[in-house]
Amino acid sequence: MAANTVLNYLPRESVVHRLTGTTKLAFFLLFTFASMITYNTWVLLGLLAVSISAFKLSKIRFKEVRFMMIFMLVFLLLNNLFIFLFDPDQGTTLYGTRHVLCHLFWRYDLTAEQLFYMVNISIKYFVALPVAILFISATNPSEFAASLNSIGISYKVGYSVAIALRYIPDIQRDYHSISQAQQARGVELGKKEHFFARLKNSVNILLPLILTSLNRIDTISNAMELRGFGKHKKRTWYTKRSFARNDFIVLGLGVVLLGAILTVTILFGRFYNPFV
Numbered sequence: 001m002a003a004n005t006v007l008n009y010l011p012r013e014s015v016v017h018r019l020t021g022t023t024k025l026a027f028f029l030l031f032t033f034a035s036m037i038t039y040n041t042w043v044l045l046g047l048l049a050v051s052i053s054a055f056k057l058s059k060i061r062f063k064e065v066r067f068m069m070i071f072m073l074v075f076l077l078l079n080n081l082f083i084f085l086f087d088p089d090q091g092t093t094l095y096g097t098r099h100v101l102c103h104l105f106w107r108y109d110l111t112a113e114q115l116f117y118m119v120n121i122s123i124k125y126f127v128a129l130p131v132a133i134l135f136i137s138a139t140n141p142s143e144f145a146a147s148l149n150s151i152g153i154s155y156k157v158g159y160s161v162a163i164a165l166r167y168i169p170d171i172q173r174d175y176h177s178i179s180q181a182q183q184a185r186g187v188e189l190g191k192k193e194h195f196f197a198r199l200k201n202s203v204n205i206l207l208p209l210i211l212t213s214l215n216r217i218d219t220i221s222n223a224m225e226l227r228g229f230g231k232h233k234k235r236t237w238y239t240k241r242s243f244a245r246n247d248f249i250v251l252g253l254g255v256v257l258l259g260a261i262l263t264v265t266i267l268f269g270r271f272y273n274p275f276v
Contacts, residue, residue: 008169010137015246016058017138021147023247028135030254034261035127040272041116043261044123050257055130058138065133072129079125080118084108091117097275113275141165146237155235163220174212178205 011017016024035047062069083090088107091114092098099112139147141162148158182204224230 008137009140009165010060010064011140012059012138014057014059014138016054016134018244018246019250020241020243020247021139021143022150023243023250024135024139025144025147025151027250027254028131030258031131032128034258035124037270038261038265039117039120039124039270040264040268041120041123042272043264044120044127047127047257047261048123051127051130055134058134060134060137065137068133069129072125076122076125080121083118083121084114088114090114094271095273095275099275116274136165142238143241149235149237156230159229167216170216171209171213175205175209178208178212 031047031051035044038044088109089098089111092111094117095113097113100109101112101115102110104110144165145155145158145162148161149155
Protein backbone atom coordinates (compact mmCIF):
# COMPACT_ATOMS: atom_id res chain seq x y z
CA MET A 1 0.00 0.00 0.00
CA ALA A 2 1.30 3.41 -0.88
CA ALA A 3 2.30 5.66 1.93
CA ASN A 4 0.14 8.58 2.90
CA THR A 5 1.76 11.81 1.76
CA VAL A 6 1.42 15.36 3.00
CA LEU A 7 1.64 18.70 1.21
CA ASN A 8 0.52 17.24 -2.09
CA TYR A 9 -2.18 18.02 -4.63
CA LEU A 10 -5.49 16.24 -3.95
CA PRO A 11 -7.72 16.40 -7.05
CA ARG A 12 -11.45 16.72 -6.38
CA GLU A 13 -14.58 17.83 -8.22
CA SER A 14 -15.31 20.91 -6.14
CA VAL A 15 -15.93 24.62 -6.46
CA VAL A 16 -12.53 25.37 -4.94
CA HIS A 17 -10.66 23.12 -7.36
CA ARG A 18 -12.37 24.72 -10.34
CA LEU A 19 -11.03 28.16 -9.41
CA THR A 20 -7.92 29.30 -11.26
CA GLY A 21 -4.55 29.16 -9.53
CA THR A 22 -4.27 32.95 -9.70
CA THR A 23 -7.60 33.35 -7.89
CA LYS A 24 -6.61 30.95 -5.13
CA LEU A 25 -3.23 32.63 -4.71
CA ALA A 26 -4.77 36.12 -4.57
CA PHE A 27 -7.46 35.05 -2.09
CA PHE A 28 -4.87 33.28 0.05
CA LEU A 29 -2.73 36.44 0.22
CA LEU A 30 -5.73 38.71 0.93
CA PHE A 31 -7.11 36.36 3.58
CA THR A 32 -3.74 35.84 5.26
CA PHE A 33 -3.07 39.58 5.40
CA ALA A 34 -6.55 40.19 6.82
CA SER A 35 -5.98 37.63 9.59
CA MET A 36 -2.55 39.09 10.40
CA ILE A 37 -3.62 42.69 11.00
CA THR A 38 -6.27 42.05 13.66
CA TYR A 39 -6.49 40.50 17.12
CA ASN A 40 -10.19 41.27 17.48
CA THR A 41 -11.71 38.02 18.73
CA TRP A 42 -15.06 38.50 16.97
CA VAL A 43 -13.38 39.30 13.66
CA LEU A 44 -11.12 36.26 14.00
CA LEU A 45 -14.11 34.02 14.72
CA GLY A 46 -15.78 35.35 11.58
CA LEU A 47 -12.65 34.59 9.54
CA LEU A 48 -12.52 31.14 11.12
CA ALA A 49 -16.05 30.46 9.89
CA VAL A 50 -15.02 31.50 6.35
CA SER A 51 -11.92 29.32 6.54
CA ILE A 52 -13.83 26.23 7.69
CA SER A 53 -16.54 26.81 5.07
CA ALA A 54 -13.93 26.98 2.30
CA PHE A 55 -12.35 23.78 3.57
CA LYS A 56 -15.70 21.97 3.49
CA LEU A 57 -16.42 23.21 -0.03
CA SER A 58 -13.13 21.69 -1.22
CA LYS A 59 -14.33 18.15 -0.34
CA ILE A 60 -10.91 17.38 1.15
CA ARG A 61 -11.30 15.02 4.11
CA PHE A 62 -9.74 15.77 7.47
CA LYS A 63 -7.87 12.44 7.58
CA GLU A 64 -6.05 13.39 4.39
CA VAL A 65 -4.47 16.43 6.07
CA ARG A 66 -4.42 15.05 9.62
CA PHE A 67 -0.63 15.11 9.83
CA MET A 68 -0.49 18.82 9.05
CA MET A 69 -3.21 19.53 11.60
CA ILE A 70 -1.35 17.60 14.30
CA PHE A 71 1.90 19.34 13.37
CA MET A 72 0.14 22.70 13.65
CA LEU A 73 -1.27 21.83 17.08
CA VAL A 74 2.18 20.83 18.37
CA PHE A 75 3.71 24.02 16.96
CA LEU A 76 0.87 26.07 18.45
CA LEU A 77 1.37 24.58 21.91
CA LEU A 78 5.10 25.25 21.75
CA ASN A 79 4.49 28.79 20.51
CA ASN A 80 2.10 29.57 23.36
CA LEU A 81 4.49 28.00 25.86
CA PHE A 82 7.40 30.16 24.74
CA ILE A 83 5.23 33.28 24.60
CA PHE A 84 4.33 32.70 28.25
CA LEU A 85 7.89 31.81 29.31
CA PHE A 86 9.52 34.84 27.68
CA ASP A 87 6.84 37.41 28.54
CA PRO A 88 4.11 36.24 30.94
CA ASP A 89 2.75 39.80 31.22
CA GLN A 90 2.36 40.56 27.52
CA GLY A 91 -1.43 40.27 27.74
CA THR A 92 -1.45 42.56 30.76
CA THR A 93 0.56 45.15 28.83
CA LEU A 94 -1.76 44.98 25.81
CA TYR A 95 -5.09 45.14 27.66
CA GLY A 96 -4.03 47.49 30.45
CA THR A 97 -5.46 45.47 33.36
CA ARG A 98 -4.27 42.56 35.49
CA HIS A 99 -6.53 39.79 36.81
CA VAL A 100 -4.43 37.02 38.37
CA LEU A 101 -6.05 33.59 38.11
CA CYS A 102 -3.31 31.71 39.94
CA HIS A 103 0.37 31.94 40.86
CA LEU A 104 2.55 29.31 39.22
CA PHE A 105 6.18 29.88 40.27
CA TRP A 106 8.81 32.60 40.53
CA ARG A 107 7.58 35.59 38.45
CA TYR A 108 4.98 33.60 36.54
CA ASP A 109 1.37 34.48 37.29
CA LEU A 110 -1.36 33.14 35.04
CA THR A 111 -3.53 36.17 34.28
CA ALA A 112 -6.84 36.33 32.45
CA GLU A 113 -5.35 38.89 30.06
CA GLN A 114 -2.43 36.63 29.11
CA LEU A 115 -4.73 33.64 28.67
CA PHE A 116 -7.10 35.65 26.48
CA TYR A 117 -4.18 36.90 24.38
CA MET A 118 -2.92 33.34 23.81
CA VAL A 119 -6.45 32.23 22.87
CA ASN A 120 -6.49 34.92 20.19
CA ILE A 121 -3.08 33.74 18.95
CA SER A 122 -4.46 30.21 18.74
CA ILE A 123 -7.52 31.34 16.78
CA LYS A 124 -5.25 33.12 14.30
CA TYR A 125 -3.46 29.82 13.64
CA PHE A 126 -6.75 27.98 13.14
CA VAL A 127 -7.87 30.75 10.76
CA ALA A 128 -4.77 30.64 8.56
CA LEU A 129 -3.93 26.94 8.48
CA PRO A 130 -7.02 25.52 6.71
CA VAL A 131 -6.69 28.12 3.94
CA ALA A 132 -2.96 27.40 3.59
CA ILE A 133 -3.51 23.64 3.42
CA LEU A 134 -6.40 24.19 1.04
CA PHE A 135 -4.28 26.34 -1.26
CA ILE A 136 -1.59 23.65 -1.50
CA SER A 137 -3.95 20.65 -1.68
CA ALA A 138 -6.43 22.15 -4.16
CA THR A 139 -3.98 23.75 -6.60
CA ASN A 140 -2.23 21.78 -9.31
CA PRO A 141 1.53 22.54 -9.04
CA SER A 142 1.79 23.48 -12.71
CA GLU A 143 -1.17 25.82 -12.36
CA PHE A 144 0.42 27.25 -9.22
CA ALA A 145 3.56 28.07 -11.25
CA ALA A 146 1.39 29.79 -13.86
CA SER A 147 -0.36 31.81 -11.13
CA LEU A 148 2.97 32.97 -9.70
CA ASN A 149 4.09 34.04 -13.15
CA SER A 150 0.81 35.91 -13.70
CA ILE A 151 1.52 38.21 -10.72
CA GLY A 152 4.97 39.13 -12.01
CA ILE A 153 7.21 36.44 -10.49
CA SER A 154 9.79 34.95 -12.89
CA TYR A 155 8.58 31.76 -14.52
CA LYS A 156 11.88 30.14 -13.52
CA VAL A 157 11.05 30.67 -9.85
CA GLY A 158 7.45 29.55 -10.36
CA TYR A 159 8.52 26.41 -12.17
CA SER A 160 11.07 25.63 -9.44
CA VAL A 161 8.34 25.90 -6.81
CA ALA A 162 6.07 23.64 -8.88
CA ILE A 163 8.78 21.00 -9.18
CA ALA A 164 9.45 21.20 -5.43
CA LEU A 165 5.75 20.66 -4.66
CA ARG A 166 5.66 17.68 -7.00
CA TYR A 167 8.86 16.32 -5.48
CA ILE A 168 7.71 16.32 -1.84
CA PRO A 169 5.30 13.34 -2.26
CA ASP A 170 8.00 11.46 -4.19
CA ILE A 171 10.45 11.88 -1.32
CA GLN A 172 7.84 10.60 1.13
CA ARG A 173 7.10 7.55 -1.05
CA ASP A 174 10.84 6.83 -1.40
CA TYR A 175 11.26 7.09 2.37
CA HIS A 176 8.38 4.66 2.90
CA SER A 177 9.79 2.16 0.36
CA ILE A 178 13.33 2.30 1.82
CA SER A 179 11.89 2.00 5.34
CA GLN A 180 10.01 -1.18 4.39
CA ALA A 181 13.15 -2.59 2.75
CA GLN A 182 15.20 -1.90 5.89
CA GLN A 183 12.56 -3.51 8.10
CA ALA A 184 12.58 -6.58 5.84
CA ARG A 185 16.33 -6.80 6.55
CA GLY A 186 15.67 -6.80 10.30
CA VAL A 187 16.14 -3.12 11.10
CA GLU A 188 13.40 -2.35 13.61
CA LEU A 189 11.59 0.95 13.02
CA GLY A 190 8.25 0.13 14.65
CA LYS A 191 6.76 1.32 17.91
CA LYS A 192 8.05 -1.77 19.73
CA GLU A 193 11.57 -0.36 19.61
CA HIS A 194 12.72 2.44 21.92
CA PHE A 195 12.61 5.97 20.55
CA PHE A 196 16.38 6.51 20.42
CA ALA A 197 16.90 3.07 18.85
CA ARG A 198 14.33 3.94 16.16
CA LEU A 199 16.05 7.27 15.64
CA LYS A 200 19.41 5.54 15.23
CA ASN A 201 17.95 2.97 12.81
CA SER A 202 16.31 5.75 10.79
CA VAL A 203 19.77 7.04 9.92
CA ASN A 204 20.15 3.93 7.75
CA ILE A 205 17.37 5.31 5.55
CA LEU A 206 18.93 8.74 5.03
CA LEU A 207 21.90 7.74 2.85
CA PRO A 208 19.93 5.81 0.19
CA LEU A 209 17.22 8.49 0.31
CA ILE A 210 19.79 11.26 -0.29
CA LEU A 211 21.41 9.30 -3.14
CA THR A 212 18.02 8.64 -4.75
CA SER A 213 17.08 12.31 -4.44
CA LEU A 214 20.36 13.53 -5.94
CA ASN A 215 19.97 11.12 -8.84
CA ARG A 216 16.43 12.38 -9.52
CA ILE A 217 17.53 16.03 -9.28
CA ASP A 218 20.31 15.35 -11.78
CA THR A 219 17.87 13.66 -14.17
CA ILE A 220 15.39 16.55 -13.98
CA SER A 221 18.15 19.16 -14.43
CA ASN A 222 19.53 17.40 -17.51
CA ALA A 223 16.05 17.04 -19.02
CA MET A 224 15.28 20.74 -18.50
CA GLU A 225 18.64 21.78 -19.93
CA LEU A 226 18.16 19.61 -23.02
CA ARG A 227 14.76 21.22 -23.59
CA GLY A 228 16.26 24.70 -23.41
CA PHE A 229 14.49 25.72 -20.20
CA GLY A 230 15.19 29.36 -19.28
CA LYS A 231 16.36 30.33 -22.75
CA HIS A 232 13.58 32.87 -23.32
CA LYS A 233 12.22 35.62 -21.07
CA LYS A 234 8.62 34.41 -21.28
CA ARG A 235 6.83 31.14 -21.70
CA THR A 236 3.31 29.82 -22.24
CA TRP A 237 1.49 27.63 -19.71
CA TYR A 238 -0.40 24.49 -20.59
CA THR A 239 -2.45 24.57 -17.36
CA LYS A 240 -3.27 28.29 -17.30
CA ARG A 241 -7.01 28.98 -17.37
CA SER A 242 -9.13 32.04 -18.03
CA PHE A 243 -11.13 33.70 -15.27
CA ALA A 244 -14.74 32.57 -14.82
CA ARG A 245 -17.62 34.05 -12.81
CA ASN A 246 -16.69 32.21 -9.62
CA ASP A 247 -13.16 33.59 -9.81
CA PHE A 248 -14.42 37.18 -9.79
CA ILE A 249 -16.81 36.38 -6.93
CA VAL A 250 -14.02 34.90 -4.79
CA LEU A 251 -11.66 37.79 -5.55
CA GLY A 252 -14.43 40.23 -4.66
CA LEU A 253 -15.04 38.35 -1.41
CA GLY A 254 -11.35 38.56 -0.54
CA VAL A 255 -11.25 42.31 -1.19
CA VAL A 256 -14.48 42.87 0.80
CA LEU A 257 -13.14 40.86 3.77
CA LEU A 258 -9.88 42.78 3.79
CA GLY A 259 -11.67 46.12 3.45
CA ALA A 260 -14.13 45.28 6.24
CA ILE A 261 -11.35 44.20 8.60
CA LEU A 262 -9.29 47.30 7.84
CA THR A 263 -12.35 49.43 8.59
CA VAL A 264 -13.04 47.64 11.89
CA THR A 265 -9.36 47.92 12.84
CA ILE A 266 -9.24 51.66 12.10
CA LEU A 267 -12.51 52.41 13.92
CA PHE A 268 -12.21 50.07 16.93
CA GLY A 269 -8.52 49.14 17.09
CA ARG A 270 -6.70 45.85 16.57
CA PHE A 271 -7.71 44.36 19.93
CA TYR A 272 -11.06 43.49 21.46
CA ASN A 273 -10.71 44.24 25.18
CA PRO A 274 -13.30 42.48 27.39
CA PHE A 275 -11.56 43.65 30.58
CA VAL A 276 -12.65 47.32 30.45
